[in-house]
Amino acid sequence: SLLNRFFMGWILTSQIFPAILIIVPLYLVIRFFHLTDTLLGLALVYVVWSLPFILWMLFGYMKNIPVELEEAAAIDGASRLQIVYLILMPVLLPAIGASALFAFISAWNEFFFALVLLKSPETITLPVELARLTGIEGQARTGPLAAASIIATVPSIVLFSLMRKWFSAGLLAGSIK
Numbered sequence: 001s002l003l004n005r006f007f008m009g010w011i012l013t014s015q016i017f018p019a020i021l022i023i024v025p026l027y028l029v030i031r032f033f034h035l036t037d038t039l040l041g042l043a044l045v046y047v048v049w050s051l052p053f054i055l056w057m058l059f060g061y062m063k064n065i066p067v068e069l070e071e072a073a074a075i076d077g078a079s080r081l082q083i084v085y086l087i088l089m090p091v092l093l094p095a096i097g098a099s100a101l102f103a104f105i106s107a108w109n110e111f112f113f114a115l116v117l118l119k120s121p122e123t124i125t126l127p128v129e130l131a132r133l134t135g136i137e138g139q140a141r142t143g144p145l146a147a148a149s150i151i152a153t154v155p156s157i158v159l160f161s162l163m164r165k166w167f168s169a170g171l172l173a174g175s176i177k
Contacts, residue, residue, distance in 0.1 A: 070088070
């Protein structure tokens with residue numbers, strides 16, 4: 001419908017602005033709430049930054065769920081809550097898993113917000129520390145930089161390996177006669 005398209009367009013509009021354009025107002029808001037140099041403040045920024053794309057991903061997936069699944073459950077006497085919990089949630093798990101993985105990888109690899117919002121050594125993130133390993137005037141300490149880069153990729157690989165079963169194709173196959 002027109003309202004759905006408008007709503008999704010409005011949500012995705014936030015994605016057209018580069019981070020450099022919103023960092024000053026974002027910093028002022030984070031400072032107002034006394035969340036500068038805290039991981040909580042950075043986590044809130046990551047949620048706000050990635051939420052529009054995640055909603056768009058989930059919305060696209062939910063549009064393709066056949067309404068016949070809900071209708072069949074309703075005919076069988078399932079309540080609305082049972083339909084959501086027993087029918088829709090198992091079908092939505094691959095999309096939720098993909099969205100969660102996207103959010104994790106985006107936050108894990110993000111550099112700019114962490115560089116601006118975090119200053120103390122206790123709170124800096126791995127991408128910022130990797131940038132510091134490049135040294136002054138680009139003279140990288142290649143050994144530690146290579147080791148840290150490899151270690152930085154391990155959590156993403158492990159998480160993807162653990163979640164790969166959620167990404168198998170054809171989860172809806174056979175659910176409708």
